[in-house]
Amino acid sequence: MPAGRTAKRVIIGLWLLLLALAVPVGLNIGSVQSDDARDRLPADAESTRVTELVERIPGGEGDQVLVVQQRQDGITEADRTWATARRDALGGTGMPPVTSDDGRTLMYAVERENPGEDEERTAAFVEEVRLAVAQPPPGLTVQVTGSSAIGADIDAVFEGIDETLMMVTTAVVALLLIITYRSPFLWLLPLAAVGVSAMVSMAALYGIASAAGITVSTQSFSIMIVLVFGAGTDYAMLLVARYREELRRVHDVHQAMGAALRGAGPAVLASAGTVTLGLLCLLAARMNDLSGLGLAGAVGIACTLVTMLTLFPALLLVTGRRVFWPKVPRYGAPATASRGIWARVANHAVAKPVRTAAASAAVLGVFALGLTQLGGDLGETGQFTDTPESVAGYATLGQAFPEQSGRPLTVVTDSAKADDVTALAAAVPGVAEAEPARQGDGLTVIEVRPGATPDTQEEFDTVSRLRAAVAPDALVGGPAAEELDTREATAADNWLVLPLVLAVVLLVLVLLLRAVVASLVVVGAVLLCFAAALGIGAIAYDVLFGFAGTAANLPALCFVFGVALGVDYSIFLVARIRDDAPRLGTKEATRRAVTSTGGVIASAGLVLAATFAVLASLPFVPMVELGFAVAAGVLLQTLVVQPLLVAPLLVALPGKMER
Incomplete structure (x- = not known):
């Protein structure tokens, strides 16, 4: 136990050794990270199978960008000459310059081989093209777009995001701890412990992912870091609050820490266990990025739990009471008087429990109405907070060349059936053209270009019609097909994962609290809070941020974190009520619990909210929406929920907490 006189030094020594081993391993986390569509989608998705088949056919491994030139008063002959010269300088391969019907826009393609479709080579190629056209003639605007350019822009968003997220999160947590503790020293201990936990979590995740052959997305890793910092700081604040109380009652710091761990430890263990089990439910998801997030989150919470219940108490003991300076808790000093805002909140909640709970539920219900404003799927071109050149170029292309604006689809079939499949594809409503591209290994790749604008329902309907027309003789892939498969797999995951998380959390609560009514109250309140939060988000995404839609997996992720983390705080509150209820009765125990834990829970919630809000600072819409x-x-x-809904309901409803 870390509260021992010798054990504290042994534990710190063991953690230093573990940290020395974890740092070089954890820094390799990038080698198991990938944001490629084939790594996100299920292995049996049709677009994934197409990617695997295409890799068997020689050739075709290359990048293509589209250069779009526009002059408002019409493309000149000098503009055409300049375009031809730029294209020839870049290799001269790809579609030659074509002028739009209105004569104001010119488009041409530039292609280059890229064996293995290396992302770094793609980014370098796109940058080379952009530099080549960076100084157009006066009055001529030039945009570089196409699937390779969009992919490069997405990769640029994620470049360095891990380091940025780590630094910003650390700074935010440090600032909030300084404000909370108002001590020049105390804030360093939880921050140090959480930092160790983050590095150990990275090493553990790398080891598990490498051994199991699991790919971790950048989003999953980013969320794991936020969880580690947020949850770790929460656990630290709850333990410090209990430790501070014990220091006033007990002279010896080791005995005080032992009492604090016995008091707060079970609640921290129960809450971390609940969050971990909720995250592990994501392993049942078909989408690999969702199941990978479950693994990453569970690893992060588990490492954080061990760190904050071993290393952090040992650090507190080594530094002694003086770490609290200037507000050092003295032995025998009276406890903080039951006054202030949380005392008033507690008195109101237990004095008029039904009215308080009804008013709180009504407010949350109004917020939940915002769900009616939840937008459709973002699509590939809607994932940026700022419109990059590639997305703007696609929009220009769609207006000037509506028949050429669609993203190409890849159809794979047996070579003996290629002519028939090509004819079937060309006859599908919404298809602009279809023609064989290459063949090999008994297979033929047919490139199909839909006429619909990217990321529109018309484009996805064309994919569905195409699949129906060529099945079972061919498979359809490509960016639009991948997005359609993502939609369908995510929808299936929502129906599986959400009820599973709810059932697991409810079962854990019943076992922990040994009170069915209290468990149902907590789960019901958490569900209402989830709906309210997502409703607020839906309105903000539209009115405040102006986003084109929402990420397909946003409801599932918000549900998992909303339920798991919401139950987390409920456990802290209900555990304190259960401690005092047999002696004081449910009503008085609830009043004291809200008074004593309200400030701590609110401070912990502020820190956790701030860490998740860090995600909103990233230039990637799905991260902003989730954060x-x-x-x-x-x-x-x-x-709102804990002090003004859960607490009064526990007082008002039958099934008291005394037993």
């Missing part, structure tokens, strides 16, 4: 919704949910949980 905003989870932060809003955490604030609602700690400031």
Whole structure:
């Protein structure tokens, strides 16, 4: 136990050794990270199977960008000459310059082989093209677009995102700890412990992912880091609050820490266990990025739990009471008087429990109405907070060349059936053209170009019609097909994962609290809070941020984090009520629990919300949406749901906590 006089030094020594081993391993986490579509989608998805088949056919491994030139008063002969010269200088391969019907836009393609489709070579190629056309003639605007350019822009968004997220999160947590503790020393201990936990989590995730052949997405890793910092700081704040109380009652710091661990430890263990089990439910998802997030999150929470219940108490013991300076808790000093805002909140909640709970539920219900404004799927071109050149170029292309604006689809069939499949594909409504591209290994690749604008329902309908027309003789892949497969797999995951998480969390609560009514109250309140937070988010995404839609997996992720983290805070509150209820009765125990834990839970919630809000600072819309919704949910949980809904309901409903 870390509260021992000798054990504290042994534990610190063991953690230093573990950290020395973890750092070089954890820094390799990038080698198991990938954001490629084939790594996100299920192995049996049709677009994934197409990718695997295409890799068997020689050739075709290359990049293509589209250069779009536009002059408002019409493309001149000098513009055409300049375009031809730029294209020839870049290799001269690909579609030659073509002028739009209105004569104001010119488009041409530039292609280059890229064996293995290396992402770094793609990025270098796109940058080379952009530099080549960076100085157009006066009055001529030039945009570089196409699937390779969009892919390069997405990769650029994620470049360095791990380091940025780590630094910003550390700075935010440090600032909030300084404000909370108002001590020049105390804030360093939880931050150091959480930093160790983050590095150990990275090493553990790398080891598991390498051994199991699992790919970790950048989003999964980013969320794991946020969880580690947020949850770790929460656990630290709860333990410090209990330790501070014990230091006033017990002279010896080791005995005080032992009492604090016995008091707060079970609640921290129960809450971390609940969050971990909820995250592990994501392993049942078909989408690999969702199941990978479950693994990453569970590893992060598990490492954080061990760190904060061993290393952090040992650090507190080594530094002694003086670490709290200038507000050192003295032995025998009276406890903080039951006054202040949380005392008033507690008195109101237990004095008029039904009215308080009804009013809180009504407010949350109004927020939940925002769900009616939840937008459709983002699509590939809607994932950026700022419109990059590649996306703007696609829009220009769609207006000037509506028949050429669609993203090409890849159809793979047996070579003996290639002519028939090509004819079937060309006859599908919404298909602009279809022609064989290359063949090998008994297979033929047919390139099909839909006429619809990218990321529109018309494009996805064309994919569905094409698949129906060529099945069972051919398979259809490509960017639009991948997005359609993502939609369908995510929808299936929602129906599987969400009820599974709810059932597991409810079962864990019943076993932990040994009170069915209290468990149902907690789960019901958490579900209402989830709906309210996502409703607030839906309105913000449209009115405040102006996003084109929402990520397909946003409801599932918000549900998992909303339920798991919401139950987390409920466990802290209900555990404190259960401690005092047999002696004081449910009503008085609830009043004291809200008074004593309200400030701590609110502070912990503020820190966790701030860490998730860090995601909203990233230039990637799915991250912004998730960070905003989870932060809003955490604030609602700690400031409204726990003190003004769960607490009064426990007082008002039958099934008291005395037993």
